[in-house]
Amino acid sequence: MEKGLRTSPRIGTRQITVIGMLSAISIVLGVTGLGFIPIPPVKATIMHVPVIIGAMLEGPVVGAAVGLIFGIFSVVQSITTPTPVSFVFMNPLVSILPRILIGITTYYTYKMMKTNVKTINMVVAAAVGSLTNTIGVLGMIFLLYLEPYAKVLHLSVSAAKKGILAVGITNGIPETILSAVITAAVVASINKIRRK
Template structure:
């Protein structure tokens, strides 16, 4: 059993490089603001896309590691550049757990599509991974911090509920579409390079 667990945790050089590169891209997107694309009336984020790409190209463990680093970066960002609701994002259940789960849901949704439908699978992974991020993060805010969230924004609890659901719908849909397009493009390009 211990030997089996050790073999699951070991990374080869390529996997370590992919984790480092995709984590750096995710952090760069956050620091520079390039990870937020204005699609009026919202700003859609693509910061979770490197997690999805890592999971599809290198497997769920790599995706989870990139998600972990993305989540830890979210905590650091909440501490260093706080907003009225940053207290919620300092909690790893809100900012880390959903990001780790992106790697799992994206990978297995990709695999469910099978080897014949890799292009479609990449799109499905992009969609499911993006929904995991949006629903996971906002769902945890709803479950754990609904009342403090409402108080921090100086709104009623019912308004906070509606606001969280609205964010999931209004931000979630453009983010999912962008994730599908970017994931399909990157996975297709990398697959072509690998098959040469």
């Protein structure tokens, strides 16, 4: 088993510290706007990267916990700084559940990857975690709020469907690439430090 891959469901002092630090990073990325990287014509978010890193370094419980805090922050932000579509993010099924699942899908993908090239294992697991966020959030909006979402944006339901799909592609692909690159670099560096 690769160093840094935790399987125990128990949470110790180190895991609590990691949850706190990574959650704080995710919140700072959101509050300051640093979590949004302009890649014209879109802004790709990296706010879910701390969730992915937590899952790879400390296991699914830590990843899910960081995702939970990221999701709660998303709900709070939708209440405190509302936009026309903020109502969808007030639902925990949209803003919290997919973020918890990021940590779980990342960890189990990482665990199942059997290549001898650790970087490939990390890149694939990070990509799966990022896609979990994109597909989870947009999928829930599509399933639960398609008509009200279309109405508030003054779109037909058909146009709203196309819009959600377009966001998934135009934002999802850059976010997946960024997440994979950043995560692989950070996790590899931390594992090197741990081996010393």
